[in-house]
């Protein structure tokens with residue numbers, strides 16, 4: 136991978152060596168890749184390098200990725216939502232900060248200002264567009280990769296103490312990296328590169344139990360999630376231009392008793408329909424709708440999210456927000472705003 140140069144690896148290695156307290160973070164609403172990449176790096180830094188390391192995330196918990204944080208790791212994971220004082224203290228004491236799976240500290244939401252105020256050197260390891268270069272001292276940024284977990288895997292393999300031998304990685308790092316790659320590719324259905332399969336192959340050979348990971352990710356949901364999914368699919372709208380959309384209101388969430396993290400993956404489902412070019416999933420939040428967009432080749436989810444929903448992301452997988460009362464005057468207007476946007480976007484395309 137071209138972004139991983141010998142010079143950058145040497146610099147990263149020295150920064151780690153010099154640091155005595157390392158803080159790792161990732162984007163808010165941490166998904167499998169965010170939790171996977173941070174916990175993989177946590178295990179490398181603690182077990183291989185012997186560094187005092189903490190993971191700090193803006194969320195309430197690790198949601199569906201909680202299986203990656205065994206009981207003995209919990210004291211080293213701080214969630215701002217339920218422990219803001221501790222999160223601020225840990226960040227203030229950091230002598231090295233490493234951000235994964237997002238392009239700016241702004242994406243850590245409430246933690247952003249604490250990170251920006253810190254004088255500690257900062258490293259970015261990410262696969263999104265437009266890294267905010269001025270925020271970091273060292274950047275590994277590559278969009279042609281499946282996930283932050285994959286990019287991190289190749290970086291770890293290049294470090295002198297691993298030296299290309301994946302059996303030297305802590306087993307928990309291997310499991311976490313495999314998990315992050317698997318969830319970001321939606322189990323090898325998108326953003327799969329030769330380097331992705333190479334990583335999977337090497338980790339399998341090193342003994343990572345993929346069957347156990349798949350069971351933890353895809354066979355561990357609550358029944359409510361599937362009931363809500365069925366409800367949404369039965370109400371899904373498909374426009375003549377080939378856009379599918381589903382909207383989940385606060386009321387729906389209460390009816391089905393589902394939490395925000397449990398809707399992950401819903402947006403991918405409508406792409407199974409032959410004539411659907413783009414899928415939009417909207418979930419009502421406090422004063423805004425959270426918007427997820429997925430598209431097939433030839434249609435840009437990224438451009439749609441950026442143009443109409445104050446967002447962005449990857450070419451075929453993007454997200455954003457729709458605020459009321461800024462973008463629409465009331466919740467009731469969400470359908471017409473969405474239909475007009477889809478109509479305009481898919482006609483000009």
Ligand SMILES: [Mn+2]
Pocket residue numbers: 168169236262282283319
């Ligand atoms: Mn990711």
